[in-house]
Amino acid sequence: MQKRMGEAVARVARKVxxxxxxxxxxxxxxxxxxxxxxxxxxxAMRTVTEGIHRISLANNELKSLTSRFVTTFSQLRELNLSGNYLHRLPxxxxxxLHLRAINLSRNRFRRFPEPLAxxxxxETIDLEENEIAGEKRCRQRSWPPWHRCGASTCRRTPSAPTCACSSGPSSPSTCCCPRRSPSPKPERVSGRALALGRSLLRCGVRFG
Structure with missing residues (x-):
């Protein structure tokens, strides 16, 4: 157990x-x-947060996303939160103001996340494989460009005031399929990464 936790901490520290x-x-x-x-x-990232445009937290065990995360990484264009236990967004x-795509597939949402409206x-909202049942998953609220449909993945088309929607696999041009992250390359852990890892442990970081 401790070995697995140590490996997880080292992985996070190395990537950061x-x-x-x-x-x-x-x-x-x-x-x-x-x-x-x-x-x-x-x-650890206070000097570079304004330059972060894409974050993937896919396939973790997150139950919530904090307001601090959102306000810290305020320049995000793409956010991948697929494969967690989220049921709401802050x-x-x-x-x-720059967010173009958010992947919320394989979570525990029971209704469309209203803040996204x-x-x-x-341009793209992916809600595949959630617990949304018995209601429209792509719903029009105060945002007319989004079109009512029964699909769980929605994309606003650039040339029309409606969106292309799909509930299943499709061609990459419709942006309905989540991107696959490249396989990580084995890397040596630097002294700075080790120090960051120890800092994360002191901060009480929890791993599954």
Whole structure:
């Protein structure tokens, strides 16, 4: 158990360290067995958060997304939260003024996340394999460009005031299929990453 936890901490520390050192615009923490978003990451990435445009937290064990996460990474264009235990989104999601795509597939939503209706820049919302039953999954509220349909994946087309919707696999051009992250390459853990890992443990980061 301790060995697996140590490996998970080292993986998170290495990925955060790589993002900070290389000043990339993405952070991939998919498959890291996270039960919460590590608070220590906010401090570790404080100098680069404005440049982060894509984050993947897919296939973890997250039960909630905090307002601090949303306000810290305010420049997000793409957010992948698929494969978690989420059932709601914080109201602060409405402040993501550049968000174009969000993947919420394989979670525990029972209704359409209302805060997303206020994000005018959104082009794709993926709600595949949730617990939404007996109601329209792509619903029009205060956002007319989104079209009523019974599908769980919705995409606003650039040339029309309606969206293309699909509840099953489709061609990549419809943006209904989540992107697959490239297989991680084995990397050596640097001294800085090890120090970050110890910091995450001190902050009480929980792993499954």
């Amino acid at each position: 360290n790589d993002t900070v050192e290389n000043k990339t615009d993405s952070l991939d923490l998919a498959n890291c067995k996270l039960m919460t978003f590590p608070v220590g990451i906010y401090k 109201e602060e999601v409405t402040s993501l 206020a994000v005018a820049t959104l």
